[in-house]
Amino acid sequence: MCGRLSQYRGIHDFVAALNIPNALINYAGERPFEFYNAAPPAQLALFHQEGQFLRADMVRWGWRPTWAMDRAASIKARVDRIAHNPFFRAIWPHRAIIAIDNWFEWVDEGGPKKQPYLIRRKDRAPILCTAIGQYPHAEHQPDAHDGFVFISADSKGGMVAIHDWQPVTLSPELAREWLNPATPEKRAEQIMLLHWEPTEAFEWFKVDRPVGDIRNQQSSVINPISDPFV
Template structure:
């Protein structure tokens, strides 16, 4: 997964895609986000479940444990994340980050890499799995808040630019992923084995600069 994405719709569009009837605690606002070229360290809308409620917060993309000295991670490899001490503190804190699309850059023989836009064929929001440290009833927002996308190399990338891709779920599995009652074992099974197939997506070259509104 490359480090650029779009999150342009409003939170209600993302909630509708999840099809969760629970009441929404909304700290993300009601206006469209209009982020067409978001990069790590951007504030993105993140959805998580708090008891019987769905909650939306703006959370920084990127996280590191308080003891780490290196740069914040933007993604975590699903094959090892629940056994990695780096992510131990946030592994139980599951979230969904809904996006419109993401970008990849491919070397095609010219002096500059060619950007590609990747989105769902049905143009529905892409429901990306994430883990993080974020506000809740027990935890006020703080400087150490942040999240990472879960990604995998098991099936390769979409446009052969590299091996990584985000772990995305259909709405039914996304709801199960968010549910606090879902066991850690079941959550691990979902993120490793039940993500959306490549056939759900389409990708194409972008002739205009990345960051323009996709059509």
């Protein structure tokens, strides 16, 4: 998974995709986000469950523990290592969902520059990605050390022509179980290791190279310049 994505819909579109009936505690705003070309350390809308409520906050993409401030912040963590990695020990219990519209990858196709691809769901629904982090909640006010990381996994070969790692994405049912504080840690680990969505749920296509400039936040960066690959 590369460090670039889109999160352009509004918070209620993502809540509808999660299909959680309980009230929303919304600190992310009501307007569409319109992040077409987001990169770390962008502030993105992150969901977690607080008691019986779903809560949304704007949280920095990227995190590191306070004892590792001399190291670069991580933006993702490998699914096969995260539960037992000392670097992420403090945030492993703090499960979250980052809902996105698509992500980007760059592929070396032999030209002078790598070719960017956009990856999205075939049904165009929001992509519900597993994450862990340090974020605001009832007992923790916003902090300069807040941040989150995606959980990423081997793409099982189906998307290997684009990239060999992808975010661990879940169905709405499993995303709700992942978010639920009552879900035991062992079950959460099982969900992220075994039950993520298959490559067949996605399609990808070439987009134009201006997406490589993170200053370019125009909606045109998500326009295809090829037919979808599946």
